[in-house]
Amino acid sequence: MASSLYCLKFVYLLSFLSTIHLAAVPSFSFVQPLCHGHERSYLLQFKESFAIINNNKSISFDPSAYPKVASWTLEGNNSDCCSWDGVECDKSNGHVIGLDLNSSYLYGSINSSSSLFNLVHLQRLNLADNHFNHSQIPFTVSNLSKLTYLNLSNSTFSGQIPLEFSQLSHMSSLDLSYNHLEIKNPSLGRLVENLTCLENLDLSLVNIISIVPNMLANLSSLTSLRLYDCKLHGEFPVGIFKLPNLRVLNVRKNKGLTGYLPDFQWKSPLEEMILASTSFSGKLPATIGNLSSLTVIDMYKCNFSGFIPSSLGNLKHLNFLDLSYNTFEGHVPSSFGNLIQLSFLYLSQNELTGPIPFELENLTQLTGLFLYFNNITGQIPFGLMNLTKLSILDLAGNYLTGQIPNSIFNLENLEFLDLSSNDFTAKVEFDKFVKLKKLTSLYLSDCGVSLIIGETSDNTTLQKFKNLGFGGCNLSKFPDFLANQDELTWLDLETNNIHGQVPEWFWNVSKENLEVVILSYNFLTSLGQHPILLPWTRLAILDLRSNKLQGTLPIPSFSTLQYLVSNNSFTGKIPELICNMSSLQVLDLSINNLSGSLPQCLHNFGDSLLVLDIQRNTFEGSIPQAWTSGSKLMMINFNQNKFQGWLPRSLAKCIMLKALDFSNNQFHDTFPTWLGNLPNLKLLILRSNKFYGPIRTHKAKYKFPSLQIFDLSYNSFTGSLPLKFFQYSNSSRLESAKELTYIQVTSTFHMQNSLQNYLWNFEYSYAMIMINKGVVTDYEKVQELFTALDFSSNRFTGDIPKSIGNLNLKGLRLLNLSNNFLTGHIPQSLRNFVNLESLDISQNKLFGEIPQQLTQLTFLESFNVSHNHLVGPIPQGKQFNTFPSNSFEGNPGLCGSPLTKKCESYEVSLPSPTTPEKSKDLGSPFQFGWKIVLIGYGFGLVVGVIIGQAVSARNHDWLMKTFGMRKLVR
Structure with a gap:
């Protein structure tokens, strides 16, 4: 309080000094003084030190x-x-x-010798929204000791904020936001401790x-306070909430910032409390209802829990x-x-239950209601229907039932409607939505209704849509009204009953605007007469997965981020045009009939590509060798092709790699020890190739620090077991994880228009095949x-080391x-x-007893x-009582249940120390008569750490299924 009184006294003193001279002079003789010549000169020098660039958006955003x-x-x-524009003088003495x-x-740049800092009478300085060419804020700002207001925001300053700011003790308003500045030395505390x-x-x-x-x-x-x-x-000081005059608190987007309410x-005058995208946690206190001046509460994407207080x-x-x-x-x-008074209500992505309260009909000022992804x-x-101002209604991803009420069709200002992924019933006519003349975004995917699009819709619809989600709406053909749409940005027709050929007119739909096309999970057989290079110039996502499409691969726009055509019947080579897709993040050509060699340009995608999946085709030849450093690749799957030769050593430069699968090919190489420095590599599968020779594990520089799924089966590796890699493993760090997560890569697509911003996260989960209990099992996640x-x-060869149980593999499920x-x-x-959960050491030459x-x-x-x-x-008891007799057969010296041989007496008979003969059938990967069941389920994991042939009790959300979507409507 003492500091506040001091600040007030200083302001009053300035006002008093400004009037002393006026009181001594008769009013009839008053003449406002001209500015001082030396200050005029300083101003002109300051002007001449800059270029004036008119109407340039990179210089000013206003x-x-x-x-x-x-x-x-x-x-x-x-x-x-x-009298100059932007200049204010003291009316009593003419000083600026x-x-x-x-x-x-x-x-232009500004430096410490700038004439600006000679204007020592300055009290208010605003240089915001200019371009000072990344120059540092000069330390001579301390010359302006009378400053009470300073705004340098959004003016392209950079570097350290000078310590001299701490000398501006009369400062009441300081805005340095939206630059490239930093505070290291001095610290934030030292910088502002004197600015009382x-x-x-x-x-x-x-x-x-x-x-x-x-x-x-x-x-x-x-x-x-805006930070x-x-x-x-660290923890946010709770005392800041108690500041007696604080009206605005904004600490948004500081993920490392913790705290509680x-x-x-x-009593508090707090009007805006913005804690979004921080790690604030705990429950909301019921006393939050005492903050009666609040107009804004923004707690988006924090860690709050518990019940929402009714207060x-x-x-x-x-x-x-x-x-x-x-x-x-x-x-x-x-x-x-x-x-x-509420205009926007966001309650999305929580665990809320129960019905939508009918009391919300009182919110007549509401323009946006967001309840998506709850229960x-x-x-x-x-x-x-009372919410006549409502322009955005998003109820996606819930368990809403019944029919879509007719009251929705009375919301005449509605522009955005998302009812996808609910449990509605019955049929709904598209014409009812057309009556909402302002509606431009309509999402009905996987909401339980059958959409009826009549012939009249095709002829009378002049409405221009931007986003249409009709996935799972029981459509049997492409809606004809789409032919007239030229502003469409998002189109989803996945999981319908659309058969046959894509109509020719489809390739002319919204050529300049379409960003997302999803046609997956239908029965399409042909793309028809499409151009080799698809015409949509802004396309970001093309999803044609799980159809019956034949012919050569179409090539989407060079701006495409995600190209998904898996599980079709495409044939031929990968066109060289694909090399021009310089923004590609996910390339999934898996499970087709593609052939030939890979384009040598694949390594050029390193700047953007995250996932490369070409498994289950018939590609041949060698893999391109020149993978570059700086690559963002996280997953590579070449499983089940006909590749030969060596693995490219340059893959060691792809330090972001999480998963590498080279299985079921014809690679002829030694073990790729050189991959051992990849810090994030979790999964390495070399199964069923022609790898050979000993695996050198004594080189400490190759540690495989994150490896946790390691499959070398069906090769010709020799020497001792390569277990020393796991002396360095940190895979056990995941044992303390609170949530089960998948090995996956997230590809992000941001779409923005006048109504909303969407952040779509395509979560690409790694799928693998492993042989478990003699069963070839396909794990989708x-x-x-x-x-x-x-x-x-x-x-x-050799012993299984006695120290095997001491390896850092506490999470080991399969050995x-x-x-x-x-x-x-x-x-x-x-x-x-x-x-x-699974231990197989059969078909060896082990002796002694089972421990x-x-x-x-x-x-x-x-x-x-x-x-x-x-x-x-x-051994008897516990799990051993459940194993069948064939788990122990071929060991004449074993006795006891489940074998028929009784344990009356036995003699330990050690095998002679002869060099083992080569197996006559070693070239056959299934030499011991495994029963192979293709695409079988897993081994019944007790803790459910793998999902095999993923089964869901409910198809919760088409977007979650397709994209693992996370929406941000802000």
Whole structure:
């Protein structure tokens, strides 16, 4: 409070000094003084140090911008600088005390010798929205010791904010936002600790990278604190919420910033509380309803949980409420019906249940209602027709039932409607939506209705749509009215009953605007007479997956981000034109009949490509060798082709790689030890090739630090088991993960128009094939927790190390060492793999007893030690009582259940130490008569760490299924 009184006294003193001279002079003789000559000179020098670039959007973003300094001239009667545009003088003494040059098209650098800093009487300085060419803020700003207002926002300054700012002790408003500035030395605390008069502080986008200093809670005059996207971290000081004059608090987009909301047992003038995209957590206190001045609450994408307090309904001035992307549960409070000033209500992506409260019909000022991706049930309230100002209604991804109410068709201002992924019933006529003349975005995909598009719709629809989602709407043909659409940006017709050929007119639909085309999961057989290069110049996503399409590959726009044509019957080579798709993020050509060699340009995609999936085709030849550093590739799948030769060593430069699958080809090479420095590589599958030779694990520089799925089966590797790689593994760090996540890559597509911004996340989950219990199993998704080693069907020799159980593989679920030439005892330390579910060490030359300690593996569902030289009693109890007799056959010395041989007496018989003969049938990958069941299910995992042939109880959302979509409508 003392600092506030001091600041007020300073302001009053300036006003008093401005009037002393006036009081001494009779009013009839008053003549406003001209500006001082030396200050006029300083101003002209300042003007001459910049170029004035008119009407350039890179210099100014303000449509009302104009070059204010153009009036600064000595020509004619214009020598009084106090009359110049943007200049303010003290009326009593003529000194320049204010300079407002915001949006003045100034371009050029500013340095410490600038004449600006000679204007020592300046109290207010505004240079916002100009272009100072990335120059630093000069330290001589401290010369302007009387400054109370400084705005340098959005003016292309860069570098460290000078410590000299701390000397401007009279500053009440400081705005340095939207530049390229940083605060390292001094810290934020040191910078502002002397600025005790601060009322407004805006450091948005300043790179601070520190905690929020507690001393900010001492700035009792502070009315506005904006620290948007400053890379702040640590716990937010709760005392800032208690500042007596604070009206605006904005710390949005500081993901490392934690904190909680206090119990608001005091009166506060707070009007805007913006905590979005931080890590604030906990429950919302019921006392938040005491903040009666609030107009904006933005808690988008935080970690808040619990029930939404009904006391929010007390905030009668609230205009904007966003609680989306948290984990709130329970019902939407009926008290929200009291928020009669509310314009936007965001409750999306939570865990809310129950019906939409009918009290929302009182929100007559509402223009946007967002409830998507919750667990809301019941029917859409009829009273929504009262919301006549509603322009956006998004109820997607819930469990709403019944018919789509006719009251929706009375919302005459509706422009955006998303009802997708619900449980509506019956048929709905498209003509009803056409009556909403302002409607441009309509999403009905997977909402349970059959859409009826009559012939009259085709003839009478003059309406121009921008987004149409008709997936799963039981359509049998392409809607003819699409032929007249030229503003369409998004079109989804997936999962319908559309057969045959794509109509020729389709290739002319919205050529200049279409960004997303989804035709997947239909029965299309031909693309018809399409141009080789598809005509949509802005196309970002082309999804033709899971049809019956034949012919050569179409080539979409060079701007395409995601090209998805898997599970069709395309033939021929990959056209060379694909090399021009320089923005491609996901290329999925898998499960087709494509052939020939790969274009050598594939490595050119390194700057953008995240996923390359060409599995299950008949490509041949060698893989392009020149993969470049800086590549963003995360997943490569070449499974089941006819590739030959060596693996390209340049893949070691692709440091972002998570998954590499070269299985079922004809590669002839040694083990790629050189991949061992890839820090993110989780999955390496080399199964069924012609790899050979020993695997060198003694080179410490090759550590495979993240490897957790390692399949070398059906090759000709020799020497000892390559287990030393896992001395360095950090895969066990995932054991403490709270949520089950998949090995996947997220490709992001951002689409924006006048109504909403959409952030679409295409989550591409890695799919793999592994042999488990003798079954070839197709896993559509792989959990991050899953760890598996398959070294089977090679020529490995020597003992299984006793230390195997001490490896850093606590999450190991599958271990297959079968069909090798391993000798020695079964290590007791295997008991340490407490999550092990499948253990196969059959078809070796192991001897001795089966360790009793293996009965401690309580998750073990499959166990096979057949065809070895084992002796003694089979362990009894727990999981061992469930294994069939063929798990132990081919060991004449074993006895006990489930074998018929009783354990009366036995002698330990060790095999002679002869060199093992080569297996006569080693060239055959299935030499021991495995029963192969293609695309079978997994081995019944107790903890469900793999999804095989993914089965869903409910197709929750077409967008989640297709894109793993996350929407942001802001």
